[in-house]
Amino acid sequence: MAEYEPVVGMECHAELLTASKMFCGCKNEFGGEPNTRCCPVCLGMPGSLPVMNKTAVEHVMRTALALNCRINSDAKFDRKNYFYPDLPKGYQISEYDFPIGVNGWLDIEVNGSTKRIHIRRVHLEEDTGKLFHVLGDESYVDLNRSGVPLMEIVTEFPPDIHSSEEAKAYLVKLRSILTFIGVCDGKMEEGSLRCEPNVSIRPIGSDTFGTKTEIKNLNSFRAVQRGIDYECVRQATVLERGERIAQETRGWNDAKQQTFSQRSKEVEQEYRYFPEPDLVPLEISDEWIERIRAAMPELPDARRARFETEYSLPVYDAAQLTESRALSDYFETAAKLCGDPKAAANWIMGDLARLLNAGGEEIAECSVSPEHLAEMIQLMTDGTISGKIAKVLIEEMYVTGAPPAQIVEAKGWRTIRDDGALATILEKVFADNPVIVADILERGLVKKRGFLVGQVMQATQGKADPKDINRLIDEKLTNQADPH
Numbered sequence: 284m285a286e287y288e289p290v291v292g293m294e295c296h297a298e299l300l301t302a303s304k305m306f307c308g309c310k311n312e313f314g315g316e317p318n319t320r321c322c323p324v325c326l327g328m329p330g331s332l333p334v335m336n337k338t339a340v341e342h343v344m345r346t347a348l349a350l351n352c353r354i355n356s357d358a359k360f361d362r363k364n365y366f367y368p369d370l371p372k373g374y375q376i377s378e379y380d381f382p383i384g385v386n387g388w389l390d391i392e393v394n395g396s397t398k399r400i401h402i403r404r405v406h407l408e409e410d411t412g413k414l415f416h417v418l419g420d421e422s423y424v425d426l427n428r429s430g431v432p433l434m435e436i437v438t439e440f441p442p443d444i445h446s447s448e449e450a451k452a453y454l455v456k457l458r459s460i461l462t463f464i465g466v467c468d469g470k471m472e473e474g475s476l477r478c479e480p481n482v483s484i485r486p487i488g489s490d491t492f493g494t495k496t497e498i499k500n501l502n503s504f505r506a507v508q509r510g511i512d513y514e515c516v517r518q519a520t521v522l523e524r525g526e527r528i529a530q531e532t533r534g535w536n537d538a539k540q541q542t543f544s545q546r547s548k549e550v551e552q553e554y555r556y557f558p559e560p561d562l563v564p565l566e567i568s569d570e571w572i573e574r575i576r577a578a579m580p581e582l583p584d585a586r587r588a589r590f591e592t593e594y595s596l597p598v599y600d601a602a603q604l605t606e607s608r609a610l611s612d613y614f615e616t617a618a619k620l621c622g623d624p625k626a627a628a629n630w631i632m633g634d635l636a637r638l639l640n641a642g643g644e645e646i647a648e649c650s651v652s653p654e655h656l657a658e659m660i661q662l663m664t665d666g667t668i669s670g671k672i673a674k675v676l677i678e679e680m681y682v683t684g685a686p687p688a689q690i691v692e693a694k695g696w697r698t699i700r701d702d703g704a705l706a707t708i709l710e711k712v713f714a715d716n717p718v719i720v721a722d723i724l725e726r727g728l729v730k731k732r733g734f735l736v737g738q739v740m741q742a743t744q745g746k747a748d749p750k751d752i753n754r755l756i757d758e759k760l761t762n763q764a765d766p767h
């Protein structure tokens with residue numbers, strides 16, 4: 284089989300975080316009883332008039348700036364005409380030839396090196412409703428989502444992305460930027476961030492482009508990566524058979540981990556775009572742009588660099604902890620409070636990430652507050668609890684949401700600081716394990732001490748300080764070797 288290179292262009296849609304919809308006062312919120320957040324405007328009733336949502340426009344300006352775009356001062360809205368049951372107006376208000384942002388870029392890190400991904404455009408449009416096809420032959424439409432402000436971000440042609448890893452890194456970075464600047468919640472599983480990769484392949488070394496397919500309905504980073512991989516292999520197989528790639532839109536079957544043909548795209552769709560007559564052009568002034576720029580929060584790259592210098596975090600940790608704003612805020616609060624940034628990073632990326640993952644939760648809804656995590660780390664640092672107990676404690680904190688000190692007292696998890704009590708336990712461990720003790724004292728098998736430490740730990744249910752145990756074992760061994 285010839286060696287092929289993937290070529291990938293990304294089209295991403297982000298639902299914007301605004302109180303109301305794009306052109307009416309209806310609430311912009313995920314879910315809800317179907318068709319309860321609608322009005323004549325978002326239902327597309329004849330004669331109703333759209334009113335522009337300024338926050339949505341500013342969110343797109345913010346995004347354009349964060350993605351290093353030029354902002355079109357003469358941006359305007361256009362009508363994209365097509366019929367679909369989830370689009371009651373028969374057209375979508377979008378931006379065609381003068382989008383808000385153009386010619387931008389973002390940098391991704393893959394395999395330790397930085398790569399610049401160029402962005403062609405960032406534009407503003409409105410979301411459609413949702414169709415539900417019930418088993419049998421019934422279909423329903425929910426128009427709560429109709430008219431929700433939607434931003435589209437498209438990468439440049441010729442594409443910079445040449446592997447599924449790069450595509451994933453692009454999406455991770457984009458999501459992180461969008462959440463940092465607060466324009467989108469980034470929830471892929473709720474459809475707030477949707478991504479459609481355009482995929483083609485070409486023989487390595489070739490500078491022409493193959494026919495592309497577009498993959499729809501990918502709702503996780505994993506699906507994006509798997510979908511692109513699958514598509515590359517499928518296309519190579521088609522080409523090797525001497526056949527042509529059909530230009531088409533393909534869906535993603537997550538259960539089968541396969542793409543499947545949805546509709547052919549052989550002919551360019553004719554949308555009859557024309558300037559939206561019910562809206563004035565945007566007229567974005569330099570003053571407006573500068574006002575948005577001046578209020579721009581810290582971006583992920585800057586925060587990552589700061590985490591490396593200010594908290595001496597390893598590159599890997601700093602990158603992980605800046606994948607979303609909520610995560611990096613969480614880390615920073617905990618790190619400041621406990622005074623041990625690396626410990627905070629370890630707990631967040633380790634035990635806490637595992638618990639959140641298992642519970643299918645985001646850091647923002649985590650029942651362990653950063654304050655409680657910091658308190659827990661301090662309980663370890665000041666010797667109130669052992670590392671072993673901390674592992675159990677965090678699970679308890681995750682389940683109950685209670686403050687760590689309260690749990691420690693209620694469960695009696697304080698480290699035993701009473702040498703007398705420990706000595707009694709030690710006495711029993713020595714008596715129960717004469718062979719081990721003899722191995723150490725008579726055969727010099729010092730490594731077997733670890734077993735005795737483990738036995739004491741077990742007897743105290745992890746509530747002893749290994750330092751104390753080791754000290755007491757040393758004393759006892761010395762005494763037994765030389766009882767005088």
Ligand code: ADP
Pocket residue numbers: 290291292293294437438439440441442481482483492493494495
């Ligand atoms: P469409 O109109 O079909 O959506 P666009 O021209 O808007 O296509 O391109 C969508 C995305 O696909 C862009 O990111 C673009 O760079 C990328 N793209 C265009 N041609 C190819 C190709 N042959 N292979 C892979 N990606 C492509």
Ligand code: MG
Pocket residue numbers: 294497
């Ligand atoms: Mg497209």
Ligand code: ZN
Pocket residue numbers: 304307308309320321322323324325326430
């Ligand atoms: Zn409405």
